[in-house]
Amino acid sequence: MNRNYFKSKLFLKYTWSYLFILLIPLIFTSIFIYENASQRLRSEIERSHLDQLTQAETIIDGRMKELSEIAVRISYDHRLASYLVHDPIHSGEAIEALDQYKATSSIIGELYLYFHKDDRIYSSEGMNHFDVFTDNLLFQNWDKNAVFKDLNDVKFPTMRPADIASNSKGRQQSMLAYLIPIKPNNPNPYGTVMYLIPKSELTSLIDSILGNYQGQTYILDNQGQILVDNRQGESLSDADNRSLFGHLTPGIQKHVLNGEEHSIVSVQSPVNGWTYVTIMPSKQFFSSVLHVRSFIIMLLIFVVAAGAAIALLLARMQYRPISTLVEFAASKSGKSLSRPGESRNELDRIRTTLIEYCARVDLQEPYARHHLLSMLLRFGSSRVQTTELREALDLRFDHSLHFVMVIGWIKSDKNSIIEHQEILELLTHMELPNLNGHGYGVELSQLGQIGVLICFDPDETTDEFEHKQLIVEALRSHLIESCDIQPVIGVGTNYSGADQLNQSYIEACSAYDLRVSSNTGSVNYFEKQSYTTDQTYWISNNTLLKLSQSLKQGNFEVASQMIQSAILSLQQSELSTLLIRCIGIDLLNTILKTASELENQKLIQEIAPHMIAGQSLDELERNLLHLAARLCEQVEQANQKEEQSLTDRMIAYIEAHFADNALSLESVASEFNLSPSHISRSFKDKMGVNFVQYIWQKRLEEVMHQLKTTDDALKDIIIRVGYVDAPNFIRKFKKETGYTPGQYRKLYAYAQ
Structure with a gap:
């Protein structure tokens, strides 16, 4: 028997299920291949960066050793002895000697010689008074006093981080200051050699490490302080710097920075303890495996095409017994398999x-x-x-x-x-x-x-x-x-x-x-x-407030608990009888005040002045409970009367507007300023039927009345009673009465 299986949603679900069974292993396999290729590429790049960092570390260590050797030669050069440098006749030879030493290293931007406690400083360009020197060479983060202190107090070779230095002409350049005491390794040095090294001299050595990749490179001293950095793309916050560099170990690591995974490669110099670091976002590695991605896409297309045919065959085999069973059931029940609007x-x-x-x-x-x-x-x-x-x-x-x-x-x-x-x-x-x-x-x-x-x-x-x-x-x-x-x-x-x-x-x-x-x-x-202060022997405001509120709610159960607990407290106290009676007036006044707020004047007038005077606590308790019970009962009756009155007004409104096709639960709720859910519950509790059933009954009765008393067309009658869907009304009319409207009209005419 030929049939179109594709019209059945169940058959399509079976087909998709088999396709998913095929695709899920394929997807996981593809992910594995892709991840493996990415990890291999990542490992190669990281190893390359590690080798480049090691090479940069070796070069920079050599340059730093070269500067230390220059400082040693300066300390033993008789032309640069303190007495000759200060001698006006021989000072020219000292300046010339410093210029020669400066020329021996390409990374030296300027070379300075300073003798401790001296007010002068010497360079390859001449001698300057220290104040003139600090005025002509201004550091952004290294003020005059700090410069003087460091030149006099440094005991070991010290490299300061890159800082912006401004000369007398206003030109600014990022420089590193390298201070070496002379004589080196002497516990009591007599002076300091200071090298100014342009930052670009060091960054040029590490510029080539990242290549085409975005990232950052750093050189840190043995204290973890950043000496030089070179940033391409993103930058790290101070918090990330502290978190990362405080626990950094040499080698290749992974770390999450700014919410993304990064690859971190670092090496440490065995000579001076400096650390060289590169940081790159890991996502860059995955963009380099486009050929793997293309292969995976082609594989998916081929396998899906072949698997679709197999899935259709398996789905048909799975669906055929169910379709046969459904046809058999339909033939026995007499119901059609294909009903309008029904899912297949x-x-x-x-x-x-x-x-x-x-x-x-x-x-x-x-x-x-x-x-x-x-x-x-x-x-x-x-x-x-x-x-x-x-x-x-x-x-x-x-x-x-x-x-x-x-x-x-x-x-x-x-x-x-x-x-x-x-x-x-x-x-x-x-x-x-x-x-x-x-x-x-x-x-x-x-x-x-x-x-x-x-x-x-x-x-x-x-x-x-x-x-x-x-x-x-x-x-x-x-x-x-x-x-x-x-x-x-x-x-x-x-x-x-x-x-x-x-x-x-x-x-x-x-x-x-x-x-x-x-x-x-x-x-x-x-x-x-708040409670009134010094109220140790008086009934608390909270008790009186709860008593008043429970009376307003008509809740005698809570009201009686408040009265009984207050009387019990008075019984357990050691107060005088007069004071107890005065305190009892608080309870009575609370009930009277509540009755007054509820406009219950009748109850107030029935209270006699002798209600408190001459009564024991037990009698007072019984009388107060009696008053509370009466007040709660009257509140309950008033609530019921108000609810009944509201229902009567709603019924009257419906009686007047049931023929309006715009009448609905929401329109009635809007008319009486109530919520639809409250009206629905209240209507069903009072009338025994829900709102929709009541409207239908009113319209049905009116149609039956007009069928009996008029010859108007059925469609006109249905529209007059507020029902716009005539076929649906006729179907419900027959279900309710057992007759169609036409049959009902003929039946009444025959009875006449």
Whole structure:
């Protein structure tokens, strides 16, 4: 049976697989050949440079020995004795003698003779006062005082690094100064011979070492100080110089400089300990093996051409049993192998089915995750004992410390919904490997706020609070950089277990509320909310703040814990009864103040003045718990009423606009200034169906009504109810009612 195998993606995958099996060994073989050729060329170049460096070292050692011998002859030359040099009659002979010695070496730029503590210096050009000499010959890094000191104090032959020297005419030249005490090897020399050597005399000897390659050459003294350098292309930083030359050994080495591998060749003189170095980027070696690269390319072309034919034959043999099996299955099921828009890859059909199934499961995951995190914020772990669910949702609370952050921001007018979704997605799951922690974000019931649950292990070098500050600052910087907002953040206290996250959440809400009136971009830590000084026997501000915030949230569990802990502290104190009753007023005032902020005047009026007077601590505790329970219950009822009112207004809006084809979850969210995800969850919780299903049901009911009561064309009716895809509507109508719209209209007419 003839068939076009090339239309099958599975067949093409088999073909490519065999090609890869062929190409992978070929590529590795090619790389091996190329690397081997490059390494061999590199070794030859490095060995050549090593030989050239050795030759340069021999030549320069000979020149330095020649200069030392000249200094010895000067020290024993009677014409250059101190008393004759200073004698006006014989000084001319001394100058002539110095000129003769200068002419004996081609590398000498100038020759000077200096007697210790003398105010004059002699050269082949004549005698100069020392001040005149230093004024006419200025060194960039060798000042007058240093020159005088070195000429008088040098005990051993010393070569100074190349320095810029300026003469009286303003001409500048890079020179080396070579100081040899006379008499040489005498512990008490009486003078110094100074040679000025142009840098070019030494660099000319090493210019030919690099050849056509880019790199650098150096001559270092026995202290590792650079005497002469010759740079072609890149240069080294001071840090690289210190790192390299501080641990340099003779021979051939590899070293990474400026982020690239370099080849370093060095030799050391056995005479004076000087080191000669060449440094070249290794990548230059690989550009010299173009013939090897051409051979590899030709080999690849030939092998790929031959292998393609073999791969096609093997792929056909591999694919034929699968295609036969698929045809057999299709013939038995009555389904066509070639359906419009469907991939010809048979294995993809199975994968697509599995993906569709997983997508339906994943659709519910965000709702489950949001519910679980919301329960943790509200009740801690007391009502969330589903360890398996946490593992399934990949929620890990396995670190030693936990805390909660409440994040808000100033919303823009036009893009508030998109902005909210971006921030929520950014905070959904955060990994903080550098800070030993991670976090999970959850949308809060308060509009424009997101809660973040953070778990972390403290660093041994910092305390817990400092570590928490680093985490908060990292998250804040990430929000500013990614979303271009200035967040307002409230941060709760650290707790050792996830079951106390509701405590940290209440504290974070309290810290957030105190920061609302401040500038944007601020962070407020609950621990930093100050306590009143000398408050040893009074209830802490933090306890009162947590009590107030828990009442505002309607969280009686945390409110009761705050009241009970405060009463327990009073019971354990040794205060007088009068003082205890005065302190108890703080708790009552906190509840009354919170009720006033919530505009609960009825509860305030029911409080009698005798509530504190004459009561024991147990009675006071019961009364305060009763007040807190009533206030939390009323807050809960108000929240439910507000949520129900919001749902009713959304239903009324949908009733009025369901026939608008532009109606969507995003448009409703924009109308009510809410996030689409919040509306979606709230709508499904209240109505039992999701938003899309509800809109479809309304439009279906309206079409059914118009089919019964009008004779209008079906297409016009469908467009009037806001549905633009008539064929899709008819298919869904039949699936929902069992009839086509035409059949439904006839059925109703017959019933009439």
